[in-house]
Amino acid sequence: MPEWAELDLIDHHCHGVVRRDLDEAAFQAMLTEAGGEMSTVGGSLLDSRIGYAVRRWCAPVLGLEPHTPALEYLVQRAALGFEEVNARFLAAAGLSGLCVDTGYVPEPILTPAELGALASAPAYEIVRLEQVAESLFGTVDADGFAGAFQSLLESRTREAVGVKSIAAYRTGLDLDPDRPSEAEVANAAAHWLARDQRLADPVLQRFLIWCAVDRGLPIQFHVGLGDSDVDMRSCDPLLLMGLLREIEPTGVPVMLLHNYPFHRHAGYLAQVFANVFVDVGLATHNLGDRATAVIEETLELTPFGKFLYSSDAFGLPEFYYLSARLFRRGLSAVIDAAVSEGSWNATDGERVARLIASENAIRAYRLDRDVHA
């Protein structure tokens, strides 16, 4: 296996993992993007590429043979206990940095500091824009919202390395590209504040994004793959073209997350916009051994300085390790194929590996400056 397969990775988009033991139902519920209802007519979700990949790659980390049957795997997992399981997978991931989205906490999960300690790597924070805005619900009036949000975003991101938008989940990505006026924001805020805390208004989504642009930190966008709540048609990254055209002159990096099944669309955007980066997080572990194909397709147009690694791990610590394992394996296969057929030379291959494993993330998030980790 070539040297680049062992390179440390920066996981530029991930989440906390749970602080509890999981029975089979709970484990399966966290395994994929499937909704709460357990399939019976469709069989078990463990019979899937991701299920087989967990058995193949994660079982040895728990001291089991590769391909150990799922139920035995879950027995061993329970016997070790969640703290040991979390520790093993985070340590095995081989990370040199983590950028943790702290905006999704449906149950108690590990903090960035705890994740970083287990991974023996600096953990940086990504602040979710909607979470910041929603924390103001009930504390501001419509006219005060804009200023209060900008002020809170400033303080919340003082030690963060980036922000994240989940407009894809709230309004879809087909957003008017223009910065909304003060009056539009106040009017939209009035409507929002008269309803419930969940923010899902296109004017406010645009306002949040433009405040983030002003803040100057890289902006992550959820794109593509998600659960059944999302309208996947409105998660095509091509819908962002208008907004990307407006943001490009500011130089603020835009990180398109996940992207599958629109990953070739994302690669196009990464080529034509100077500030657009892409990854295939979440897809990497969901696709198991087919992650290789998606990495290869995304790297058709994506310049090698614009592709990042992320796991999008949430809940199961397995995903920290499994994604890293599958990504290294896939990236190595892509590089090996190009080098062995003579399309690239070995120096090219090493350069691509280094850029994608960590150098792109360091450059885009400026992780080499004096940043709190």
Place this chain on the structure above:
Amino acid sequence: MPEWAELDLIDHHCHGVVRRDLDEAAFQAMLTEAGGEMSTVGGSLLDSRIGYAVRRWCAPVLGLEPHTPALEYLVQRAALGFEEVNARFLAAAGLSGLCVDTGYVPEPILTPAELGALASAPAYEIVRLEQVAESLFGTVDADGFAGAFQSLLESRTREAVGVKSIAAYRTGLDLDPDRPSEAEVANAAAHWLARDQRLADPVLQRFLIWCAVDRGLPIQFHVGLGDSDVDMRSCDPLLLMGLLREIEPTGVPVMLLHNYPFHRHAGYLAQVFANVFVDVGLATHNLGDRATAVIEETLELTPFGKFLYSSDAFGLPEFYYLSARLFRRGLSAVIDAAVSEGSWNATDGERVARLIASENAIRAYRLDRDVHA
């Protein structure tokens, strides 16, 4: 060749084949989804993956060498006569069951019973919703349509194993997910009954689908690949997400047919919705030796308990055999690749083969109950 390459298949979506001999023009017209006008500026449709696949795989079934030139193939086909040709290809397909859509009969074709006899396998019926509705044209008034349809659907499906919607061809898949009200149905029926027999009304399409949900049988949807009459943009399965969200709690299986070139979209839906199944019928033989790639891509997200085999054979009996041949070959290649690289073990591979070849269809259509075949 591994054992799973010889597994019997259940063809869960197919049609009758013609009862006549075919000259070159007639054969070519049935070969692909191209319209009636024969291409001259574009050369012959026999020069295509499907054309070469017919010569490669079907020629030996007629006693010819693989790759026999097309005109010799057609001469031999004519010499044997359509009855012998039908018999040979249905027998060679290696089926253990057929679910025959009886709603498309542009000319005399074999019945499910005749197909089953030739295939030496039970043949079940799939009832086309639009055909049932259109059979009421001229016999009911607007207020009586809803009840008459429900009643006729009940009797028509008493011995059927599923129903089919061709909303994709009539209105596209971007349907309002809600069950229409009685008044809406009566109003839409009035408009329809005042025009011609062809039903292409979004309210009535939704009504048909919801009646099928009430009936509790699996519902097949035409998705993706079709002829030039379809608006392919409105055949993206992602357009069904709203409807799938509403149907999921009922547990009624939804079968997304064909799907190409949106097969990865379909795989996503099969993962996130408990009751969604997918296939790549029609694409399998149209793509010839590239069927393998499409099977592999579809199985990225599709859980192995949710993928089905179908030929979508219509007209030419070759398609019964050719699809089965190419599907076995493609599925085996996908499984072999995963097993030989160590991503799955051999037991995993055998399990995937069994599920997809027949167990999923038996479970979803409940073919093991006492059903008329």
Place this chain on the structure above:
Amino acid sequence: MPEWAELDLIDHHCHGVVRRDLDEAAFQAMLTEAGGEMSTVGGSLLDSRIGYAVRRWCAPVLGLEPHTPALEYLVQRAALGFEEVNARFLAAAGLSGLCVDTGYVPEPILTPAELGALASAPAYEIVRLEQVAESLFGTVDADGFAGAFQSLLESRTREAVGVKSIAAYRTGLDLDPDRPSEAEVANAAAHWLARDQRLADPVLQRFLIWCAVDRGLPIQFHVGLGDSDVDMRSCDPLLLMGLLREIEPTGVPVMLLHNYPFHRHAGYLAQVFANVFVDVGLATHNLGDRATAVIEETLELTPFGKFLYSSDAFGLPEFYYLSARLFRRGLSAVIDAAVSEGSWNATDGERVARLIASENAIRAYRLDRDVHA
């Protein structure tokens, strides 16, 4: 390497190359579809598949080792001078004909005759519809536009082999299929003539296209891949289905250019419409060694008599050679795979190579008639 890898190609869609030496910034600006702003946060565009492909394949044409570092390559390029560089790449391309789009001349570039002389092959002209229309700006009134355009198109295409529409860049491809009325055209022309020279009106785009249909020459459409000015969502070739349905009965060939990332959609259209042809120009060199995958995917449904070679070279003469090199390499790999696994026989492989390399272009553009070259 099989014989078909050395076949001469007809490049059915290309442009002129520049008449000046290029520094690194100018070279990089012409390398991809990225906009004017040079990426710094994203690294160099030379670190990309196309950048590595230039170093791999083009360096030897300039007397350098394969994989020569980019800066050394540019030094050698400057030392040779643009005239020598142009001459070497055009000669190395191995073309037996060129169809040159003369409608895009942002700076002085080589003429078709000059390109043909360097390539030692006949060079034919493709007339850009928008350029013809815009040349009338300021010389006609609204009522006179329609007649003046038809008359000018007639004279401008007297020695041309085809025309081209860039509706994708101006209005998107979601065009009403019908031929506009005289009154509609005059009204739209009035609005256009009251603004500036750039024509971007859906009624006028339709008028131009229908005039081209009347003229009877093949019509090229920009589809898919382009720069960041294009709304890529409106470049999906499926949007053309309505128009294609109307044009099909006329028999006028429609050439869908580029198509990536919608190349499978284009393949579907090439199957179902008798007069539709496709290529993967521009993508071929942008994807470097991955061009093979896109050729293979496009040839899933595209009949072999409907696929064409083009470079879409503009500006850099490298693209004439690089595209031809990558296309031969990719097409050979696709054919070899099918032949070596026994799906096609060797005769099939040779036939596919001949059709795609030149015979399809000769047939569709009628290049074997007495045409000015």
